Amino acid sequence: MNGKQKAAILLITLGPEYSAKMFKYLSEEEIEEITLEIANMKKVESEVKEKILQEFYEVCLAQEVISEGGIGYAKDVLEKALGHDKAIEIINRLTASLQVKPFDFARKADPSQIVNFIQNEHPQTIALILSYLDSEKSGQILSSLSHDKQSEVARRIATMDRTYPEVIKEIELVLENKLSNLVTEDHTIVGGVQSIVDILNSVDRGTEKYIMEDLEMSDPELAEDIKKRMFVFEDIITLDNVSIQRFIREIDNNELAVALKGATQEVAELIFSNMSKRLADMIKEDMEFMGPVRLKDVEEAQQKIVNNIRKLEESGEIIISRGGGDELIV
Numbered sequence: 001m002n003g004k005q006k007a008a009i010l011l012i013t014l015g016p017e018y019s020a021k022m023f024k025y026l027s028e029e030e031i032e033e034i035t036l037e038i039a040n041m042k043k044v045e046s047e048v049k050e051k052i053l054q055e056f057y058e059v060c061l062a063q064e065v066i067s068e069g070g071i072g073y074a075k076d077v078l079e080k081a082l083g084h085d086k087a088i089e090i091i092n093r094l095t096a097s098l099q100v101k102p103f104d105f106a107r108k109a110d111p112s113q114i115v116n117f118i119q120n121e122h123p124q125t126i127a128l129i130l131s132y133l134d135s136e137k138s139g140q141i142l143s144s145l146s147h148d149k150q151s152e153v154a155r156r157i158a159t160m161d162r163t164y165p166e167v168i169k170e171i172e173l174v175l176e177n178k179l180s181n182l183v184t185e186d187h188t189i190v191g192g193v194q195s196i197v198d199i200l201n202s203v204d205r206g207t208e209k210y211i212m213e214d215l216e217m218s219d220p221e222l223a224e225d226i227k228k229r230m231f232v233f234e235d236i237i238t239l240d241n242v243s244i245q246r247f248i249r250e251i252d253n254n255e256l257a258v259a260l261k262g263a264t265q266e267v268a269e270l271i272f273s274n275m276s277k278r279l280a281d282m283i284k285e286d287m288e289f290m291g292p293v294r295l296k297d298v299e300e301a302q303q304k305i306v307n308n309i310r311k312l313e314e315s316g317e318i319i320i321s322r323g324g325g326d327e328l329i330v
Contacts, residue, residue, distance in 0.1 A: 006055070119146070
């Protein structure tokens with residue numbers, strides 16, 4: 001049986017409730033193909049079901065062990081549990097059918113450890129690794145790199161398209177021999193403008209500003225493309241009054257006062273105009289009495305507000321105009 005047939009039998013065995021939950025993690029094409037296989041199956045013998053369930057269990061067990069300690073560790077554990085031949089069979093099946101993403105070792109490592117590990121690598125190598133990590137971790141790592149590398153790595157992530165598997169394998173052999181044999185043979189799409197946007201949305205405000213200012217000088221066209229997809233504190237002026245009033249309700253007054261200490265006059269006036277006069281006067285008074293505020297504190301407060309606005313957008317409570325191609329369906 002091929003993989004689609006096995007998947008169909010597994011879903012039939014698990015029943016409609018669990019199958020529906022698993023469909024959430026599949027693409028439309030995968031759902032269509034597996035549904036077609038299920039529809040074409042007239043009867044599945046109980047022995048076949050048992051065999052597929054056992055194979056699925058073994059794969060899950062092996063994958064869990066791999067994620068904990070790598071292929072070598074998984075082989076040792078499986079040999080003790082199932083014997084040498086069965087362990088080799090499962091490992092071979094995994095390497096043939098289960099895609100473990102490159103640089104998996106970096107996903108389990110602390111960002112500070114990864115920084116120490118890759119900071120002296122070529123910017124292209126760093127860009128490739130960060131493209132495979134989740135945006136939050138990549139943002140922490142990017143923030144910790146030296147200024148001279150931050151914008152260069154950001155630019156390379158944004159302009160990255162397809163990476164040949166042999167290139168990934170070569171880098172993994174240097175960084176982590178354990179997982180080099182799990183890289184898929186297909187050209188893998190990583191990076192791109194949206195990738196660096198997601199990462200920049202996770203870095204601290206100072207790093208974001210530095211990278212964008214540097215890109216605006218070195219590659220203004222790319223910088224403009226990135227900015228169209230991002231939302232930064234100064235972009236509050238693009239929000240409508242209802243959206244501004246909505247995010248104000250979510251923000252602590254003291255935090256808002258700190259953020260406004262470093263805001264442009266246009267942003268400050270727009271925010272104050274969407275408050276009651278009493279609240280606006282109270283925040284202005286707080287700003288006056290708090291005196292000088294460290295730039296780092298202002299940037300952190302502004303970033304918290306931006307993160308809150310992005311969450312409100314994700315939940316559909318407000319709409320952020322990103323220029324050019326936004327369409328609204330009423």
